[in-house]
Amino acid sequence: MEDTVQLSDLLQQVDSSQDELVSLLQNLVRIPSVNTGVMPTGNETPVCQFVAQTLARANIGSQIIESAPGRGNLIARLPGSNGSPRLMFMAHTDVVPVEDESQWQYPPFGGEVHNGRVYGRGAHDMKGMLAAEIMAMLILKRAGVPLAGDLILAACGDEEAGGTYGFGWLAATHPELIQADVAINEGGGAPIKTPKGLTYLLNIGEKGRYEVHIMVQGRAWHAALPWRADNPLYKVSTILKRIQDYRPQIDTSAPIFAHLHTLLDLPAPVTNENVDALADALATDRPGESAIVKACSRMTLTPTMIRGGVKSNSIAEQVTITCDVRTLPTQDTAYVYRELQHILDGLPDVSWELVCTATPSASPADHPFAEAVRRATAIAIGREDFGWLPGLTTGFTDARLVRPLGTVVYGFAPSHPDADPNLYGAHNKNESQDIASLITQTRMLVALAWQTLAR
Ligand SMILES: [Zn+2]
Structure with a gap:
């Protein structure tokens, strides 16, 4: 059976898993892992437990390590036969607080679906990408795709307060758990319109x-x-x-x-x-x-x-x-x-x-992994006619904590070509994630893992 799995089959499975993917995100949004930056806060362990249980149902092993009580970090792994190269899907599980709930159109921790979007705090930043990463891992595992290298999922806390209890803590205390050759994280992927048409920003x-x-x-x-x-x-x-x-x-x-x-x-x-x-x-x-x-x-x-x-x-x-x-x-x-x-x-x-x-940080723009991400995006959206811009993000993400371990990290969660980035509302009221982009991201991640790791 293993030899007959094609990438096109996997992409088909992503498309037919839409309900499961949406439900994953809804469940993640309903766990209020709010990070005020002042301890005790975050409470990311319940998010980790939900992710661990979801992965366990597909026989994917994971571990949860707390940096402080309630501040869990989850590491899951699909081992490859060679153990290398290692590709890491990165995510943060904490969200910023809700300032005035009465200003929200839908309850911020309700995970309600309206107009093709999942609403709630963290839906876009970044439980949406986390849901896509989990879904991609589930699909690869269920299909029994034979991998050469390891696929790692690292879902950590505390990004919104600087990562001291999340990737920063793991990098300092358990670097071997998040050691990877290449990694993909939040921070890029919004479609921009240029005279050349659709263009994606890869955050290097x-x-x-x-x-x-x-x-x-x-x-x-x-x-x-x-x-x-x-x-x-x-x-x-x-x-x-x-x-x-x-x-x-x-x-x-x-x-x-x-x-x-x-x-x-x-x-x-x-x-x-x-x-x-x-x-x-x-x-x-x-x-x-x-x-x-x-x-x-x-x-x-x-x-x-x-x-x-x-x-x-x-x-x-x-x-x-x-x-x-x-x-x-x-x-x-x-x-x-x-x-x-x-x-x-x-x-x-x-x-x-x-x-x-x-601290500022950057990965090389011309590393082969950049071309792998571009190629996976082309496969995900089914077109080649798009521009590609290696950019710098003006904010900071957990990538800066992982790059010093020698990992090439790009920020890239591609939105659907027709998505409107103005509607995401990260750190704002009415935060939401469009389902079309969730599918696009999952397709991209599956294609990326396939290209990078498959035997
Ligand atoms: Zn974020």
């Missing part, structure tokens, strides 16, 4: 993130006698002006820029000199792409919070400005430090600290 890397806390010292006094005080709020304006006037160095070395001029039908390749003119030209009709062009070509330094003062009739002793910093994979901590030193140079009564919350 992500920007780093820092927080800068700028402390401005003053002297407190009763607000009725302001001459006796040294009001730190006045000094804040100078600092904010310097930050606003900061012109970051332009760097178009990211692989995305090598592809843009072909995809966008530009007269010339993108360079450090013309990238801003390009972004400005795109701003009206394609604000999303314009912002990505800018974000992938420089570090950003953005004030996000200001804190100071305790009472309206008291002049503050100190004011703290917090900034969000996003760096390119080519920029290290020393670089950020130098830039800040330059911006804040010579200002009296100012001290600052730099906190790294995520």
Whole structure:
């Protein structure tokens, strides 16, 4: 029987498993693994238990390892005869909190299906992809596809708070469990329309993130006698002006820029000199792409919070400005430090600290695995006429915690070509996942595993 299984049979099985796939996602959404970032939180173990039971019914073994009580991480494996290459399906099981449930059209933990979509917190980020990964594994196992390499499913917690209890913890304490040659994760796959038609973004890397806390010292006094005080709020304006006037160095070395001029039908390749003119030209009709062009070509330094003062009739002793910093994979901590030193140079009564919350990372854009993902996508959507853009994500994912283990990780959960990415609502109200894209993702994952691992 084994020798007669064809990829087309497996894809057929994906299509006929739609009800099971949808039900998987509904069940995942109904387990409220909300991560506030403050312990105790997350409670991802029940998600792991549900996944483990689902896999066990198909005789797929898995283990759940808790990094702290309730904070489970699940690792499942379809062993191959050679044990290599190893392909890992990555997912995070936690979700961000729901701010105001009354604003939601459907209950955020109901997993209700309306208009071809599954609604609920985490439906898109990223229990949808997790459901597709589980379904792909089930289909490969049920069909008895003989594998040469291992297929690993790693569904971990705590991504929304930085992965300390999830992939970060596993990488530090049990790296052998998530050791893989290549891995696929969230963070890419939205279809974008370019002059070349349908184009998919493969996320090969992500920007780093820092927080800068700028402390401005003053002297407190009763607000009725302001001459006796040294009001730190006045000094804040100078600092904010310097930050606003900061012109970051332009760097178009990211692989995305090598592809843009072909995809966008530009007269010339993108360079450090013309990238801003390009972004400005795109701003009206394609604000999303314009912002990505800018974000992938420089570090950003953005004030996000200001804190100071305790009472309206008291002049503050100190004011703290917090900034969000996003760096390119080519920029290290020393670089950020130098830039800040330059911006804040010579200002009296100012001290600052730099906190790294995520290091930047990238996998090579030209690794054969990128072509394998592209090929699997072509098979999944049944067409070859699409563009392919290796991009950087401006946020960060668990990929940065796995890349240092030597794994090539791409962020790619392809949406159906007709899906509207504006409807996903990740981290927002009315989050939802369209069922057509769930099928597309499962087809892609099955095709990817087949190409990478099948004997
Ligand atoms: Zn996510």
